Amino acid sequence: MLADMDIEIYELLEKAFDEFKGALVVDRNSRIVLLTRGYAEILGVDRKEAIGKPVTEVIPHSRMSEVLKSGEPEIAQVWEVKGETAIISRVPIKRGEEVIGVVAFSVFRGMDEVRDFLGRLRYLDAELNYYRSEVEKLRGARFSLENILGISPAINRVKEQLACIAKNDSTLLLTGETGTGKELFAHALHLSSKRRFGHLIKVNCAAIPDELLESELFGYEEGAFTGARKGGKPGKFELANRGTLFLDEIGEMPARLQAKLLRVLQDGEIERIGGTEPLQVDVRIVAATNKNLAELVRHRQFREDLYYRLNVIELHIPPLRERMEDIPCLVVHFIRELNHRLGVKVKGITPEVEEVFQSYHWPGNVRELYNVLERTMNVIQRDVIGLADINWFLPRVLSSSGRQTSRSSNTLRNLEAKIIHRVLESCNGNKSRAAEILGIHRSTIYNKLKRNNG
Structure with a gap:
């Protein structure tokens, strides 16, 4: 045996x-x-x-x-x-x-040991997730797909597209109006990609003077120019190696640097200022703009060959006016965030304020909504935001009501009347003062109220 x-x-x-x-x-x-x-x-x-x-x-x-x-x-x-x-x-x-x-x-000697072991595993898993999130913060990316809030078909469609795009390494061009959250999508793309353990490096091409942008992007060697740091300095491309480089406001990049960027996209090589040897870099480029690059190309303000290199995949971020059903959840999230930041305890907004928000066309998009709430919560003395707390914002809404196309004329007229009555109440019926606050002529107040009552 x-x-x-x-x-x-x-x-x-x-x-x-x-x-x-x-x-x-x-x-x-x-x-x-x-x-x-x-x-x-x-x-x-x-x-x-x-x-x-x-x-x-x-x-x-x-x-x-x-x-x-x-x-x-x-x-x-x-x-x-x-x-x-x-x-x-x-x-x-x-x-x-x-x-x-x-x-x-x-x-295991028994199920008690099994339960103890599982408890330790859960603790280690939580600890691992904590350290992973800390590493991700250090690497520059802070927002994942879960941080992109909204229930609208428009935003969900973009999130689904982004999740697919993240699986490959193709260059991405993010387009959309100012304030739509293009940088948020760049963060989410990085954290959803295989490059998430590399750095996400951000460069605002409009915020850096032309004469400094080249050294910021490509770095320089020691002695390359007067004031150059001893030992030289790596540029953003080197820092983003094996990660993602986010070039915001790409439409503002000077023509001379557009040619150098084109070389990186073609050959995967950079050359430091004052350097003699090309350096290989492995970087995914995500560019963003609120301008029409095709129009800039037609006016010879942007290189056509670079445009086609950048526009391998274009992802358009919808403006807030095309995803109005997302306003309630955005308001809840922003109020929670601002409560923590400002040390206040605002619970929410009244239905009248929500109606105002839903009727406004938000040219500044999500960023404008955040700013409106921040300004209001800095001076509010109650726990719910009402019309009286956004008096300063109402003229902006009133002046934009004529440009609305998504809501019925009756709804807009009712909203106008409600806003005018609210301001008149705050002015004790003084129409001249109300007209001054609303930024309209006194006769306009009479006409709007007459039309609404008529």
Whole structure:
């Protein structure tokens, strides 16, 4: 019975598994050749009597024979016998390709140990997630797809497209009006891509003077110019190596640098100012603009060849007026964020304020909505934002109401009247003062009220 395996091996196995609650070994004929004390106690059998018996005589529903036949291990299986539950692994013992036995064992002495182990795993998983988020912060990206809020079909469609685009390395051009959140989408793309463990480096091409932008992007060697740092300085392309470079306001890039950027996109090479050797860089480019680059190309203000290199994939971020159903959830999120930032306790907005927000065309988009709430919450003295708290904003809404096309004229007239009445109340009925606050002529107030009452 023991011809296929050395007696010494069994003795070593017995000593090794003696500390475990359950361990046994069967030979090629499914006969028990090793049984630990703990295992025997669970089964309620005498160890000496069990040795040499077919395993199914001692354990009627044993799966040891199945593992002998398949030669495949069964890891961490739940096993119950006589009211005891254990996590058992069954592993074939092989000599070459031949299965000559099976060892079954549990690394836990009982389910309490299993629960303790799972608790430690959950703690380690939480700790790992914490450190992963900290690393991501250090690497420059702070917002994931989950941070892009909204329930509208328009925003969900863009999020779905972004998730697909993140799977590849193609250059991406983000387009959209000012304040739509293009940088937020660049962050989300980076964190959804295989480059998420690299850096996300951001450059605003409109914010850096032309004479400094080249050194910021491409770096410089020591002595390249007066005032150059000793040892030189790496540029943004080098810092973004194996990561993502976000070029915001790309339409503002000077023509001279457009040519250098084109070379990077074509050859994957940069050259520091004052350098003599090209440097290979592995960078994904994400560019963003609120301008019509095709129009700039037609007016020779942007290189056509660079435009086509950047516009491999274009993702248009919709303006807020095309996703008005997202305003309520954005307001809730911004109020929560501003409460924390400003140390206030605003609970929300009144239905009248929500109606105003839904009727406004938001030329500054999500950023304008945030700014309106921030300004209001800086001076509010109550816990709910009402019309009286946004008096300063109402003239802006009133002056834009004539440009609305998405709501009925009756709804807009009612809103105008409501705003005028609200301002008149705050001025104790003084129409001249109300006209001054609203930025309209006094006669306009009479005409709008007359039309609404008529």
